[in-house]
Amino acid sequence: MNLEKKTIFSKQIVDNFRSGIDTMIQFKSFFKKYWIIIFFTVLLIFVTITTPFFWSKYNLLGFISLILPFLCISISLTIVMLVGEIDLSVGSTMALTSILVMVMFYGNFWLWLPEATARTVLSSTWDPVMPPLMIIIFILFIGVLIGCFIGFLHAYIGLQGFVASLVMLYLVRGIAMCMSGGKPYHGEFGAGPLEFLSGSIGKFPIAAILIVIISLIFYLFLKYHTLGRSIYATGGDPTTAGLMGINVKRIKVLAYALSGLLAAFAGLWLTGYFGVGDARSFQGYELYAIGMVVLGGTMFKGGHGGIINTLGGVMVFSLLITWLDLLGIEFYTQNMIFGFLIVFILVLNKYTTR
Amino acid sequence: MRIIFFKKSCISFKVFLGKFTKNFKMSFREKPLLFLSYFILGSLFIWMCGIPGFLTVENLYILLHRIVHLGLVSIGMTLVIITGGIDLSVGSILALTCSLTGYFQHWGTWYGYIGQGSFIAPEPVILLMILGVGGLVGMLNGFASGIGIPDFAVTLGTMIGIRGAAYAITGGMKTFGLGPMTNNIAKGSIGNVPYVFFVLVMVLIFISVFERKTAMGKSIYAIGENPRVAKLSGISYLKTKMMVYIISGILVGMAGWILAGRLDTGDPKVGVGLELDAIAAVIIGGTNLYGGFGGVEYTIPGVLIIVLARNLMVLYGVSSNVRLIGIALLLLVFLILQRLFRRK
C-alpha cells in the first residue's frame, strides 16, 4: 500500500515538474518573441519615474520627431542587411541632403562656388531654386544616386559592400563640407515650406503619420512585392537566387538605392524640422542605425529579420536617447554610452545565438 | 647582454633589408600593384620637386613628422587588415590617448601650469599608461571581433564610444602645456631628422620581422587567408585577433602621445578622419583588404604617397574638405584597381 502511495506521489511530482518546465519553455519562447516589447515597457516605466517630463506634449512631439529619421535610416540598414550587405554612408547622405535643402531653398544652387563666399546666414527671404516639390524630388533623387553608386561598386565591380559604402561615407561628407565651407547654414524662416513638417494634421503630428506610412509601405513591399521577396531570397542564398532567375546584382543595387532614398528623406525631414543645415552633423548615425537594427533582430548574415523587428529596435533606442537627453547628459557622453552599448549588444547577440 | 641585443638587432635589420630588396626584385615581376605604388610614389615625388615650397627644410621636416604619425597608425592597421579585418576606431583612440596625455599631466590642476605636483605619475610611467590605454581599447576590439562580430561593426562602435569617452573624461577641453620629457622626445631631432622618426624605423623593423618570423605572425596571415583552415590547425582566432588589435591600439597610443608632445597640447578633437588615411595607406601600398596577403613593407610606399598627396594639395592651396575628397577618391581608385588585379 505504501509503495503504491509513494509511486503515485512521485508521479505527481514528476508531472508537476514537467508542467513547470513546459511553462518555463512556453515562457521562454514567448519571451524570445516579445522580449523587446517587454524591455520597452520596463524602460518606459523607468523613464516615467525619473523624468516625468517625458509625457509632456512638447517632449512627446520631440520624441516622435526623433523616431521618424531613425526609423528611416534603420529601414535603410534593414534592407541592405537583408541582402547580406551593409551601408555605412547613411549619415553622410543625411548631411549632404541637409546642406542641399538649405542651399536650394534659400538661394543660389551654385552657392558653394567659390567657397570663400559661403555665408553663415542666408538671405532673409527664402528663395527656392525650383518649385519646392521639385527640390524635394531632386534631393531624394540624389540619395538614390548615391545608393546606386555604392550598389554599382559592389555588385558590378566587386568591392565588398561595406568597403564601397565606407568610401562613400567619406566622399559624400567631403562633398557636403565643400558645399557648405564647413559652416552651418541657418535659415531665418526655418526651412520654409518644410516647416510644416513639424506641424500636425488634426490631432496627429505629421511625424507620427509619416512613421506609420513609411513602416507600412516598406513592410508591405518586403512581404508582398516580388522585388521585396527577391531581397529575402538574395540574402538567404545568392547562388540559389541566381539560379532561380533573380538578378542578384540588380537586387543589390536596388537595396542600396532604397537605402540612399530613405537616408535622403531622413536628412530632408530633420533639416526641415530644425531649420539648420550642417555638414558636420549626423556623424555616427550609421552606428546608431546598425544598433537599432541588430537590437531588433535582423542579422548581418542576410535573409533574416524585417521591418517589425527593426521597429522594436528603433523604439527602444529613441526612448533611450530621449531619456538621456532629458537627464541632461551631454552629446559626447551619450556617444560614449551608445558606442559601448552597441558593442555590448553585438557581443550579447553573438552569445545568445551560439 | 647589450652585445647580444645589439647583435640581434643587427641581424633583424639585415633580415629586414634582405627582405626589402627581395621584395623589390620580386615585386616588379610578380606584383604589379607594388610596382605601381612605387612608380606613383616616384612620379609624385618628382612632380613635387618642381613645386615651390616643397623642397624646403621646414616642409620636409614637417613631412617627416607626418610620416611618423601616419606610419605608426598604418603599421597597426596593416596587421589588422591582413587578418581580414579593419580598424575604424584609430582616430578615436588617437583622440583618447592624446587628450589623456595632457589629462594625466594636469592631474588635479586643470588649466594651471604643470609642475611636479600635477603629474599623476612620472612622465615615463605616463607614457606606459597611455600605451596601456591604447592596448586596452585594442583588447576590446580584438575580443569582440575575435568572437565573430564583423570587424567594421565593432570598430564603428568603438570609434563612437571612445571619442565620446575622450570628451567625457576631459570635458571636451584641451590641456595646454606638457612635461619636459614628452616635449623633448616628441619635438626633438638629430640634425633635421626627428627622434621619433627613428622610433618609426625601429617599429617598422620590429613588426616586419614579427610578421614573417614568429608563430603569431604566421598565424595572422593564416587567419586572413582561411580562418577555417587556421582553426583546424590549432590556431586560435580569438587570440590572434586580440593580438593584432592590441598592437594597433598600442601603436596608435604611441602616435597619440607623440602628437600631444609635439602640439604641447592634449586635445580630444584630433584624429577625425585618420582611419581613412590609414586604410588608404595600407590599401594603396598593396595589402589586400580580403586578408592573407601584404605586410608592412607594402605599407611604406602607401604612407609616403598619402603624406605627399596631402602635402601636394596643401601646396596648391586646396581646402581641407577637398583634401578629404581627394584621399577618398584615391582610395576608391586603388580599391577598384586591386579588384581588377585580384589574386585568383
Add this chain to the structure above:
Amino acid sequence: MQDHLCELKGIYKEYAATTALKNVDFHVDGKEICALLGKNGAGKSTLIKIISGVISPTKGEMYFKGKQVKAFNTKNAFEQGISVLYQELHLFPNLTVKENMFAGRLPMKNGIVNYERMKEEAQKILESLHIKIDPDTSAEQLSTVEKQLVSVATAISRKAELFVFDEPSSILSMKELRVFYKSIRKLKEMGKGIIYVTHSLEEIQVIADRVVVLRDGMKVVDDLLKNMKMEDIETSITGKRKKDKVRKIGNAIIKKGKLKVELKNIWFRSVLEDINLKFYENMVYCIYGLEGSGKKILGKILFGDLKPTKGKIKIDGKLIRLKSPSDGIHNGVGYMVDERANEGLLLNKSISDNIILPCFEKVKGKIFLDSKKIDKLVYKRIDEIGIFPPKASIMVNELSGGNQQKVLLGKWLEIGFILVLVDPTRGLDIETNRKVIDLIRKFRKGRVIIVIPSEIEDGLAMSDWIVILHDGKVMKNEEITAKTNKRELLKLAGLEF
C-alpha cells in the same frame, strides 16, 4: 529512331594530369531510371558535372531534348530543365518550403504576392510526389531527406525533365531512402528521366531500370538491369574478379603497440550512442558507416572540433578534455579533412607554411621561428612522402591534386600520433590513390591512424581493423583478416534492402 531525352556523344574531358572521361557515349530517356555506377575517380562526377553545366567537355557533343547544348553553365542547364541534386542543395534556409518552391516565379494577384495560392500549388505538387511536408515549414527546420524531397518538388514545379541524384544513399538513412524511392518512382511515372548515381549494388536492384558502369573514364557497361548478373556488374566496376574477401595492401607486419586512445561511453546528442572503442599504436583503423551513422562526428570528437554530450576520452591512459582543435593538436591528434581546398590547406601559401602551421613550437628558436629548423623539417617530410616538385617555397595551389593531398598528409604527420583521416583517397586517380594508401601504411609505426572512408573498399585496403557504425552505434569492431566479408560489413552498416 526517337531522340533520347539527354544524349552525350563521344565525350572527352581532359585535365592537366589526367583524362577523366574517354570517349563516353551516354543517354537517358524519359520514364526511365538509369543507374550510374563506378569507383571513385571512374568519372561519374565528371559526367554529372558536364550534364549539369558545371564544366564543359574537351571534346564531344551533348544533346538535350533533341537540341545541341552549346553553352555549358548551371543557369542554362537549370533553365532547360536539368535538375541536379547534390549533397549541397539549392535551398533558401530563411524561407518556407512554399516560398522555396516558387522563388523567382511568385504567384501574383492584383500585383501582390498571393500566399494562399502559393500554398495550394505547393501542396498539390508535394502530394503528387507523396511527400508529406507542410508547405509553411521553414527550410532550416527540415531534415536532410525532407530537404532533398523539397528540392525534387521544386524541380518539378519548374517543369524539370531530367533529374540527377548524386549518391543520395550516402546521406540518407535506410528509412529515409524508402520514402525517397517512392517519390522517384512517381517522377518516372510522370515521364521524367532519372540518372541515379550510386555505389551500392543493392540499391540498383531496387530502383534501377538500366545500368551504366564507368571505369577509368570509359563506359564499360550499358544494359538493362534485367539482362545482367550482379557479379558481372561488380566485376566491371572494379575490373577484376571481385571476391567478397578482402585483399590487403600491406607491407611489413608490425605488431600491435600499446593502448593509445580509449573512448568510453561517448554520446553525442542523438547521433552517437554509447560508443566504446580502444585504439592501439601501430594500427590503422577503419571506421565505416553510412552518412547518418555518425562516423564524421566521431572523428571530430577525437580531434576536439566537437565536444561529446557525455563520455570520456583517454589518451595514453590520461583523461583528456578536448575543447578545441588546438587541444587536440596539443595531445597529438591530427585531423585531415576531405575538403582540402576549403578546410585543409592554405592555397596561396607555400608548402613550407602549410606544413608548419599546426606545429610552430617544433620550429621555434628562442623567440623567432628558426628557418633552419623549418627547412629541415619540411624537406624531411617532402622526402618521406614524395611531394613533387620538392621545393618548400612553392605555392600549394600550383601543385597537382595528388600532391596537394600529400602536403595535407605531411602537415598532420608532423604533429599527429593519432591521425584522423577523413576520406583521404577521395577524388584521386588510381595511382595517387595507391600511393596515399602506401604512405598511410608506412606511417602507422608509432601512431594510431584512423581512416574514415566514403568507400569501404578503400578503408579495408589500408586498414588493420574495422569498426562499423550504424545509426550511432558500434555494430562491429574486429581485425581485418582474409576471412573478412565485405558484403556482411555493408549489411551491418545498414545497406540492406
